[in-house]
Amino acid sequence: xxxxxxxxxxxxxxxxxxxxxxxxxxxxxxxxxxxxxxxxxxxxxxxxxxxxxxxxxxxxxxxxxxxxxxxxxxxxxxxxxxxxxxxxxxxxxxxxxxxxxxxxxxxxxx
Numbered sequence: 001x002x003x004x005x006x007x008x009x010x011x012x013x014x015x016x017x018x019x020x021x022x023x024x025x026x027x028x029x030x031x032x033x034x035x036x037x038x039x040x041x042x043x044x045x046x047x048x049x050x051x052x053x054x055x056x057x058x059x060x061x062x063x064x065x066x067x068x069x070x071x072x073x074x075x076x077x078x079x080x081x082x083x084x085x086x087x088x089x090x091x092x093x094x095x096x097x098x099x100x101x102x103x104x105x106x107x108x109x110x
Contacts, residue, residue, distance in 0.1 A: 003041060004057040011043075011050035031069060038068040063102040079103055 002012050032051050035041045040060060041051045053060065076082060082100040086093055 003051060003053050004060075007053045007057055011048070011052040034069055035065070038064070040064065040068065062098070063105070066099070066102060 006012055032041060036043060036051070039054055042054045043049065043051055076099055079100060082096055082103060085096040086100060089096060
């Protein structure tokens with residue numbers, strides 16, 4: 001995300017980068033507001049304001065982001081269920097692999 005690349009410098013107006021320019025502005029804004037409420041990002045007022053990370057990207061965990069934006073991983077089942085999904089659901093294999101990695105590492109809850 002652009003915010004991680006810009007840390008700790010100036011804030012980004014919306015967190016948009018060339019990779020996210022196709023995403024609706026309101027959608028990105030809603031995610032940034034969720035991350036703000038979780039104290040992962042902060043907003044900066046003014047003409048050069050926007051959003052910036054509250055702490056180093058190395059201190060922000062993927063599990064924290066997933067749980068903040070999508071809720072707990074529990075509805076996806078236990079690790080064995082996720083392994084089966086990785087093996088059998090080719091279309092979503094990569095996504096389930098990420099969830100499995102997050103679960104295995106026991107990354108802290110938000």
